[in-house]
Amino acid sequence: MTLTGQFYDLDDGESITSAVRRSEGNEIAFDLTHSDGYSYTVALKRLQGTLFKGTAMSQPGGEVAELSCRVYEDSSEGITLIVGSGWRYPGSTQNYRWQVELQSE
Known part of the structure; x- marks a missing residue:
C-alpha cells in the first residue's frame, strides 16, 4: 500500500512522497526532505501495541538518530x-519531538 503525508516539525509541514507499511502494519518506512537541507530515511518497527522504535538516517552525512x-x-x-x-542522536542529550500524518491514496 502506498501512502503520502506530512512530517511536522515546529509547525512546518514537510512533504512525504512515499511511505510503505509492511508486515501487517508492524513496520513503517518513509523518506522526507526537511527544510534543514537534509533528507531522512525513517524505518520504524512495532515493539508492543502502539509503541514503535526505529532509526532516521540523514543524507548527506549518514548520521543515524x-x-x-x-x-x-x-x-x-x-x-x-x-x-x-524521541529523535535522538548518539552522544547528544538533545531530544526532538515530531509528528507525521499519513493518508491512504
Missing part, C-alpha cells in the same frame, strides 16, 4: 498518525 513514537491508525478513514516522543 534513534526514534521512539506511538502509531495510531484509523483504517476506516485511511489515516495513520505517528506521534514521536
Whole structure:
C-alpha cells in the first residue's frame, strides 16, 4: 500500500512522497526532505501495541538518530498518525519531538 503525508516539525509541514507499511502494519518506512537541507530515511518497527522504535538516517552525512513514537491508525478513514516522543542522536542529550500524518491514496 502506498501512502503520502506530512512530517511536522515546529509547525512546518514537510512533504512525504512515499511511505510503505509492511508486515501487517508492524513496520513503517518513509523518506522526507526537511527544510534543514537534509533528507531522512525513517524505518520504524512495532515493539508492543502502539509503541514503535526505529532509526532516521540523514543524507548527506549518514548520521543515524534513534526514534521512539506511538502509531495510531484509523483504517476506516485511511489515516495513520505517528506521534514521536524521541529523535535522538548518539552522544547528544538533545531530544526532538515530531509528528507525521499519513493518508491512504
